[in-house]
Amino acid sequence: MPDTTSKLPAEAAQFLSRYPDTGSLDAILPDLSGVIRGKRYPIAELGQVMRSGFAIPGSVFLLDTMGESHDPDGKGFSDGDPDYQAKVVPGSLLPVPWAQRPLAQVMVTLVDDDGEPYYYEPRNVLRRTVQRLDDLGLKPVVAFELEFYLIDRERLPGGEPQPPLSPATGRRDVHTQVYGMKTLDAYDAMLDDITKACEIQEVPTGAMTAEYAAGQFEINLEHVDDPLQAADDCVLFKRIVQGVAQKHGFQATFMAKPYLERAGNGMHIHVSLLDKNGRNVFDGGEAVASDTLRHAIGGVLEVMPESMAFLAPNINSYRRYLPDIFVPTQRSWGFENRSVALRIPAGGGDARRIEHRMAGADANPYLVLATMLAGIHKGITGKIDPGEPWDGNAAEEYDESLPFRPRRALENLTEGCGLADYMGADYLRAYAACKEAELDSFESQISPLEYAWFLQAD
Numbered sequence: 126m127p128d129t130t131s132k133l134p135a136e137a138a139q140f141l142s143r144y145p146d147t148g149s150l151d152a153i154l155p156d157l158s159g160v161i162r163g164k165r166y167p168i169a170e171l172g173q174v175m176r177s178g179f180a181i182p183g184s185v186f187l188l189d190t191m192g193e194s195h196d197p198d199g200k201g202f203s204d205g206d207p208d209y210q211a212k213v214v215p216g217s218l219l220p221v222p223w224a225q226r227p228l229a230q231v232m233v234t235l236v237d238d239d240g241e242p243y244y245y246e247p248r249n250v251l252r253r254t255v256q257r258l259d260d261l262g263l264k265p266v267v268a269f270e271l272e273f274y275l276i277d278r279e280r281l282p283g284g285e286p287q288p289p290l291s292p293a294t295g296r297r298d299v300h301t302q303v304y305g306m307k308t309l310d311a312y313d314a315m316l317d318d319i320t321k322a323c324e325i326q327e328v329p330t331g332a333m334t335a336e337y338a339a340g341q342f343e344i345n346l347e348h349v350d351d352p353l354q355a356a357d358d359c360v361l362f363k364r365i366v367q368g369v370a371q372k373h374g375f376q377a378t379f380m381a382k383p384y385l386e387r388a389g390n391g392m393h394i395h396v397s398l399l400d401k402n403g404r405n406v407f408d409g410g411e412a413v414a415s416d417t418l419r420h421a422i423g424g425v426l427e428v429m430p431e432s433m434a435f436l437a438p439n440i441n442s443y444r445r446y447l448p449d450i451f452v453p454t455q456r457s458w459g460f461e462n463r464s465v466a467l468r469i470p471a472g473g474g475d476a477r478r479i480e481h482r483m484a485g486a487d488a489n490p491y492l493v494l495a496t497m498l499a500g501i502h503k504g505i506t507g508k509i510d511p512g513e514p515w516d517g518n519a520a521e522e523y524d525e526s527l528p529f530r531p532r533r534a535l536e537n538l539t540e541g542c543g544l545a546d547y548m549g550a551d552y553l554r555a556y557a558a559c560k561e562a563e564l565d566s567f568e569s570q571i572s573p574l575e576y577a578w579f580l581q582a583d
Contacts, residue, residue, distance in 0.1 A: 134175045140218050140229065141171070147220070147227045150174060152211065154181075154233050155360045157247060157559060158190045158438065159489040168229065175218070175231075180208035183235060186245045187559050190439060195562030198555040200245065209235045209243050214357070222322045223368040230326075232357060245555060247491035248353065254495040254547045255352050257502045262401045265498060266478075267355035268348040270393040271486050273366055274383055275312070275340045275375045283573065286383050288340040289375050298339035301387075308335035312342075315373040319344065322365045328358045337451075338387035348395065352494055359392075359490035381437070381485030382444035389445030389452060390486035394497060395470075397478040407477040413460070414469065415477075416508075422467050422479060423511035424504020425497055426456045429466065429483070431537040431544050432496035433528050436484040438560065440567060445485050446529055448521050453483050456526060457519040458511055464520040492548075492556075499547035535560055 153163035184201040194201040211233040221228040235243035242249035276286040288298040293311035329347035370377035382389040409415035453466035468480040484493045528534040538553040
């Protein structure tokens with residue numbers, strides 16, 4: 126029987142009084158690659174987890190996409206793989222509505238022996254960057270938009286995905302019906318369950334659309350004035366979508382480019398900036414753009430070459446960058462222009478914001494947001510000029526200053542790069558070491574294409 130005594134922390138007692146049939150607790154954390162990891166406890170241990178947390182190796186935040194530890198920068202095998210204390214994020218105890226049996230969930234964050242936030246946790250990398258803006262008396266207001274595909278759980282020969290069978294027609298979707306309402310109607314039961322699950326897990330969602338390929342959708346998250354919470358919401362949203370999709374017999378993927386011939390999945394981030402009086406400093410009044418907005422744009426563009434290692438973290442991520450499909454290929458900005466890297470949407474006043482359009486949906490939201498806020502801070506404090514806004518198609522050609530290959534991107538993560546002062550030089554080195562080892566592992570395999578191209582018959 127679960128512990129329902131008065132000794133339970135208030136949050137735990139209130140949860141069990143509302144959900145008395147809960148049988149287990151998932152304590153979760155997103156790693157460097159955005160993979161959800163953690164531990165599952167019997168509900169009888171809820172009070173202990175809420176009060177004291179639990180121990181887990183810090184190297185859990187330095188695993189590659191497949192969960193392998195490569196001892197990046199001596200973290201793992203070399204240092205004895207020490208434990209750190211995982212503490213529950215207050216307010217994160219919520220039910221998991223798509224689970225087969227009543228299940229609770231909390232998010233956790235690591236602290237070191239001195240009680241300080243664990244240095245290598247992506248959430249704490251973002252925390253350090255947010256602090257720099259807080260020191261200027263500025264508060265980011267953030268919203269994420271994510272695209273995802275629904276795919277059939279049955280794969281084609283070779284493992285390739287295929288679009289799902291439409292619940293409305295029983296036939297396989299093949300056509301692009303961007304903004305098509307019939308597509309939303311066909312998947313209404315699943316999309317409605319996603320919305321309900323988000324409401325239960327307190328993830329604020331807005332508009333949803335059918336996107337630019339069969340089985341592709343986008344759901345917007347609402348703006349919140351806490352960047353850590355915004356990134357938490359993004360992590361929870363991805364888990365919700367994947368869990369609900371599985372319940373409905375589909376698989377959901379945030380892979381950047383699951384189909385070569387179809388649109389990729391992007392992660393767009395909207396950021397405005399408030400001063401201590403709650404005024405949006407990006408609002409230029411009668412001016413088209415305030416000086417602060419222009420400088421912020423300039424800073425984000427300046428750090429974009431080194432940011433690419435986080436915006437496009439995997440080999441597949443770089444397949445998304447193709448000309449003329451509304452994916453940015455230039456360090457560019459403009460007003461109401463979906464071909465640029467940094468779009469300024471219509472509407473001034475409190476709505477004036479930057480939309481960062483470079484990242485893939487496979488990226489870690491904490492790290493992507495950290496690069497953006499670092500650039501904003503750098504641009505404002507350095508008064509960096511972004512140049513003129515782009516007029517017309519900014520995605521016809523590749524920008525030679527941007528690394529569109531993973532190893533080139535990782536080579537930009539040096540101690541002297543623009544992100545080192547924000548995210549930490551030690552973190553950049555460990556991240557690069559982890560991803561380089563992942564690349565080595567990937568490239569050590571012989572692909573079917575190599576056999577098709579290079580195997581010669583005797």
